[in-house]
Amino acid sequence: xxxxxxxxxxxxxxxxxxxxxxxxxxxxxxxxxxxxxxxxxxxxxxxxxxxxxxxxxxxxxxxxxxxxxxxxxxxxxxxxxxxxxxxxxxxxxxxxxxxxxxxxxxxxxxxxxxxxxxxxxxxxxxxxxxxxxxxxxxxxxxxxxxxxxxxxxxxxxxxxxxxxxxxxxxxxxxxxxxxxxxxxxxxxxxxxxxxxxxxxxxxxxxxxxxxxxxxxxxxxxxxxxxxxxxxxxxxxxxxxxxxxxxxxxxxxxxxxxxxxxxxxxxxxxxxxxxxxxxxxxxxxxxxxxxxxxxxxxxxxxxxxxxxxxxxxxxxxxxxxxxxxxxxxxxxxxxxxxxxxxxxxxxxxxxxxxxxxxxxxxxxxxxxxxxxxxxxxxxxxxxxxxxxxxxxxxxxxxxxxxxxxxxxxxxxxxxxxxxxxxxxxxxxxxxxxxxxxxx
Amino acid sequence: xxxxxxxxxxxxxxxxxxxxxxxxxxxxxxxxxxxxxxxxxxxxxxxxxxxxxxxxxxxxxxxxxxxxxxxxxxxxxxxxxxxxxxxxxxxxxxxxxxxxxxxxxxxxxxxxxxxxxxxxxxxxxxxxxxxxxxxxxxxxxxxxxxxxxxxxxxxxxxxxxxxxxxxxxxxxxxxxxxxxxxxxxxxxxxxxxxxxxxxxxxxxxxxxxxxxxxxxxxxxxxxxxxxxxxxxxxxxxxxxxxxxxxxxxxxxxxxxxxxxxxxxxxxxxxxxxxxxxxxxxxxxxxxxxxxxxxxxxxxxxxxxxxxxx
Numbered sequence: 001x002x003x004x005x006x007x008x009x010x011x012x013x014x015x016x017x018x019x020x021x022x023x024x025x026x027x028x029x030x031x032x033x034x035x036x037x038x039x040x041x042x043x044x045x046x047x048x049x050x051x052x053x054x055x056x057x058x059x060x061x062x063x064x065x066x067x068x069x070x071x072x073x074x075x076x077x078x079x080x081x082x083x084x085x086x087x088x089x090x091x092x093x094x095x096x097x098x099x100x101x102x103x104x105x106x107x108x109x110x111x112x113x114x115x116x117x118x119x120x121x122x123x124x125x126x127x128x129x130x131x132x133x134x135x136x137x138x139x140x141x142x143x144x145x146x147x148x149x150x151x152x153x154x155x156x157x158x159x160x161x162x163x164x165x166x167x168x169x170x171x172x173x174x175x176x177x178x179x180x181x182x183x184x185x186x187x188x189x190x191x192x193x194x195x196x197x198x199x200x201x202x203x204x205x206x207x208x209x210x211x212x213x214x215x216x217x218x219x220x221x222x223x224x225x226x227x228x229x230x231x232x233x234x235x236x237x238x239x240x241x242x243x244x245x246x247x248x249x250x251x252x253x254x255x256x257x258x259x260x261x262x263x264x265x266x267x268x269x270x271x272x273x274x275x276x277x278x279x280x281x282x283x284x285x286x287x288x289x290x291x292x293x294x295x296x297x298x299x300x301x302x303x304x305x306x307x308x309x310x311x312x313x314x315x316x317x318x319x320x321x322x323x324x325x326x327x328x329x330x331x332x333x334x335x336x337x338x339x340x341x342x343x344x345x346x347x348x349x350x351x352x353x354x355x356x357x358x359x360x361x362x363x364x365x366x367x368x369x370x371x372x373x374x375x376x377x378x379x380x381x382x383x384x385x386x387x388x389x390x391x392x393x394x395x396x397x398x399x400x401x402x403x404x405x406x407x408x409x410x411x412x413x414x415x416x417x418x419x420x421x422x423x424x425x426x427x428x429x430x431x432x433x434x435x436x437x438x
Numbered sequence: 439x440x441x442x443x444x445x446x447x448x449x450x451x452x453x454x455x456x457x458x459x460x461x462x463x464x465x466x467x468x469x470x471x472x473x474x475x476x477x478x479x480x481x482x483x484x485x486x487x488x489x490x491x492x493x494x495x496x497x498x499x500x501x502x503x504x505x506x507x508x509x510x511x512x513x514x515x516x517x518x519x520x521x522x523x524x525x526x527x528x529x530x531x532x533x534x535x536x537x538x539x540x541x542x543x544x545x546x547x548x549x550x551x552x553x554x555x556x557x558x559x560x561x562x563x564x565x566x567x568x569x570x571x572x573x574x575x576x577x578x579x580x581x582x583x584x585x586x587x588x589x590x591x592x593x594x595x596x597x598x599x600x601x602x603x604x605x606x607x608x609x610x611x612x613x614x615x616x617x618x619x620x621x622x623x624x625x626x627x628x629x630x631x632x633x634x635x636x637x638x639x640x641x642x643x644x645x646x647x648x649x650x651x652x653x654x655x656x657x658x659x660x661x662x663x664x665x666x667x668x669x670x671x672x673x674x675x676x677x678x679x680x681x682x683x684x685x686x687x688x689x690x691x692x693x694x695x696x697x698x699x700x701x702x703x704x705x706x707x708x709x710x711x712x713x714x715x716x717x718x719x720x721x722x723x724x725x726x727x728x729x730x731x732x733x734x735x736x737x738x739x740x741x742x743x744x745x746x747x
Contacts, residue, residue, distance in 0.1 A: 118496025416694040
């Protein structure tokens with residue numbers, strides 16, 4: 001009796017431990033009864049998932065505009081915002097299991113390749129994307145393609161720029177326009193540190209948005225076109241050495257909280273914690289929403305180049321919106337998506353509502369982009385002058401199936417070791433790259 | 439009697455009557471709900487996990503790849519995850535068995551004041567959600583000088599720590615969180631064990647002149663053995679199954695240098711985040727193997743398999 005009891009106890013407990021392990025994913029796989037496209041009052045129901053509330057608001061407003069423009073093809077958009085990881089995992093499980101996915105969904109760029117593995121469970125968007133290719137920054141749809149088929153459309157270019165705190169630079173007598181290379185940035189940094197006692201810039205140690213733009217602007221990357229790991233190439237080592245040098249000399253510090261989206265970080269920067277931050281254009285919204293005290297004190301400039309006349313920018317980050325293969329109204333969903341992401345009107349709205357640098361280049365000079373809104377009030381009216389200046393220098397990054405893994409390693413290990421633990425950059429890059437190549 | 443039955447059968451439909459009153463079928467009907475849920479939510483998932491661990495699972499392109507998933511497991515991240523889970527489990531065992539046992543003895547003592555108050559306050563953390571607790575702990579142990587933990591050690595002149603940025607302190611925070619949360623539950627187990635010890639034993643020990651320590655070591659501890667073994671068993675599996683705590687402390691499973699990665703965290707990362715369900719299944723089964731082995735050894739040593747008494 002006792003023997004049986006003991007065994008029972010052991011097995012039940014162990015099995016339930018396994019169940020716990022599985023349930024972390026299982027819960028998210030609930031199929032949604034609303035998925036599908038039953039017509040409601042003549043309108044076609046379309047479901048939309050995102051991880052960003054602002055994207056949801058934007059899409060709802062575009063659905064209204066669509067219904068006004070196409071009363072014959074009216075839609076009823078059911079948009080929902082889920083936490084970042086939840087949404088991506090839920091969508092992945094839904095696509096994997098063949099049921100429960102929405103019609104349209106946002107997928108963040110570093111996650112996107114996961115959805116293109118095997119036979120992509122997303123609908124091909126070539127019919128709506130191809131006619132617009134000449135009008136948009138092509139790399140912003142290329143990054144969401146596989147074998148010549150487009151599966152996603154981005155919200156923005158994500159041009160990397162640098163935001164200087166003008167007040168602090170003035171104190172040190174530094175003119176931001178005089179900083180054209182990273183060497184000059186280093187010299188200017190010394191002056192700022194001496195004059196203000198505060199660091200010139202902050203670097204991310206647990207996210208890639210400091211390191212990646214700096215390597216990508218010189219044509220280097222973490223993977224090459226074929227998905228081979230290039231993390232430990234010479235350019236990358238030089239960049240990481242440069243970053244470490246700045247941290248060692250206290251010209252730069254690791255962002256409090258580890259990355260530029262930490263709660264601690266917003267508070268720190270809001271109190272003028274550092275004189276500059278290099279982030280893509282889409283970071284503007286974080287200033288307006290989380291760092292109100294810096295209003296009117298910031299200037300947006302192109303990033304310094306590595307050599308005089310070298311490329312200054314690169315398209316960083318992004319979110320591709322995709323139509324799922326499970327949608328019962330794929331064509332309508334794709335048409336609506338094109339309306340909401342590719343049309344001229346949409347691109348103006350993307351700027352007005354989201355503060356993103358739109359992918360349709362012609363709108364950069366449109367008068368609507370100079371109109372008063374919270375971004376122009378915060379940063380001044382000539383935000384897009386910078387964009388136009390660097391227009392031809394915005395390189396792409398390589399997006400392939402290996403990229404998410406390399407990006408993860410970079411975020412978790414490589415940068416932390418080099419910038420926090422101060423290990424030798426060449427060594428940590430080599431170690432990580434070797435590990436990833438296995 | 440026989441006539442009576444026949445009469446009833448004549449009134450009812452023959453078939454349904456015989457089925458509904460079938461003595462041989464009835465037990466199966468009663469256990470059916472359990473069996474169905476077991477097969478649907480347990481046996482089937484386990485079986486398909488085993489199957490998937492030998493596959494590369496991709497939409498539309500699933501194929502068998504033999505032991506490749508298990509070969510891939512032999513990597514530093516997996517070892518790190520196992521080491522983390524093992525360290526965490528050992529530390530929680532060291533804290534979460536002796537401490538609640540002693541506290542339970544105090545709470546059970548007749549001399550203790552405010553027993554009910556302490557019983558309920560110690561149990562409250564078990565009722566809070568890990569998500570909430572994890573968020574609060576994350577803020578308490580933030581790296582800023584103004585965080586609660588850093589303010590506290592500041593009183594003793596100790597420098598501010600990056601609690602979640604160093605492996606030793608990260609483990610400490612995780613064990614603290616576990617202790618805070620599970621102490622009350624284990625106290626309840628030990629209390630129920632204590633209350634089932636007959637008071638006569640203590641009375642006769644008193645007559646024989648035993649002191650408090652003797653009574654504790656010679657009566658309380660041996661008689662609590664079954665409860666202790668139970669708590670040990672569930673603590674081992676809870677330790678190895680830990681996930682949510684580290685997930686919350688590290689903004690969704692993203693700890694620098696994997697210092698907070700647990701085995702279940704690794705399943706989540708590979709299986710769900712990276713869309714590699716095959717590898718995820720292989721990790722899950724390895725975890726099952728590890729915990730199964732440890733628990734069987736532990737039950738063997740503690741004598742749970744010995745026949746009779």
